[in-house]
């Protein structure tokens with residue numbers, strides 16, 4: 001026998017035994033605003049109207065989070081919270097105008113130095129150059145739906161004017177590039193890939209193949225669709241009604257928004273709102289259908305390349321979104337439709353198929369989870385916790401029973417607020433003041449509290465802050481809110497005007 005073969009027989013078993021366990025690949029797919037009501041797997045009035053074969057496949061072959069929440073429900077801050085495992089007030093990314101510093105700590109850097117090959121393809125939206133990625137190809141700012149521009153290290157520009165045009169529909173192009181990267185990567189290392197779709201963000205554009213989808217259907221309306229604002233709901237503000245989207249449609253359908261000319265001429269306000277909703281919801285679901293197609297393409301690629309078993313696949317959205325609930329669109333609020341992050345994860349090696357988890361999980365927990373899967377300890381500065389055990393159905397003792405939320409930006413109909421959500425209740429103070437201004441903001445309504453019993457009023461249609469039956473509960477919740485605000489590191493108000501408002505209204 002050849003001496004080399006003899007040596008192989010002796011040493012190969014030894015080396016394979018000595019080698020560390022093969023670490024999983026991680027494919028993190030995140031869309032923009034693709035809210036839980038539009039996923040189908042969470043039930044709701046749209047469940048029979050969505051195209052979701054691949055999301056459903058992930059849910060059937062993986063684990064679904066029923067109570068994943070965003071700590072600040074707006075694109076840029078949520079993305080920064082995911083990258084850092086920290087609340088906005090800790091990572092410094094409070095609002096849309098803020099950007100994420102390349103030299104900040106982020107979990108991708110840690111994965112990379114821990115031996116992972118890392119890439120980011122699609123929407124980044126954190127202003128400055130992405131860091132921690134071996135490769136990136138990202139849209140400038142929000143990006144566009146048709147023939148998207150993507151910037152790589154070679155043509156990145158801080159003012160977002162760099163990049164190259166790629167022909168096609170953005171969700172398809174981002175997936176093409178993700179698959180290309182997967183094919184050409186260094187297969188000796190495990191990978192971490194962020195595939196971030198621009199979809200389903202406004203203006204909710206879709207590819208030609210979905211132009212007729214739901215065309216002849218009247219999509220059902222949420223129960224509180226005719227919401228008339230603060231006066232009838234006891235809310236502290238009017239919110240962000242679909243009627244505003246109607247104005248945008250009338251001004252620029254066919255240019256910024258898909259479809260032809262849009263008119264509301266001669267319609268009473270409820271009929272007009274219904275017409276706006278039908279366009280909005282159909283565009284949104286068409287746009288979401290293309291996301292589902294492309295999730296399927298990514299799964300297929302992993303299956304064909306033999307990597308499906310050893311790859312953790314996650315699909316989530318950066319936050320939730322109102323699809324006509326309260327008559328609203330957009331996000332930002334602590335209310336359920338925007339607070340919720342839909343989340344599904346499949347990892348055949350470790351997770352039981354078809355499980356659903358009710359534990360409260362936050363976007364700051366994602367980074368610790370990824371590091372946990374990679375066998376790397378999380379840095380002490382990360383505020384979130386790995387929920388790997390929760391996903392296995394073994395909730396750690398002492399796991400959180402409530403969460404802290406804070407939305408920092410401020411306008412009259414979308415006041416700055418913070419609050420607590422427990423398994424059953426929600427309490428929030430809408431203080432309504434900009435973080436960066438010392439002059440008191442001009443507001444339509446005075447600051448005020450809102451309270452909801454989610455068991456009795458799951459759609460949060462009636463602010464029950466003055467209901468005497470809840471007096472003790474509200475008092476206890478205020479105390480707990482004070483505590484978790486401090487625990488999260490947001491105890492000291494830096495803005496004097498905000499500090500005074502909180503003291504005055506507490």
Ligand code: CA
Pocket residue numbers: 032033074075318319
């Ligand atoms: Ca978003």
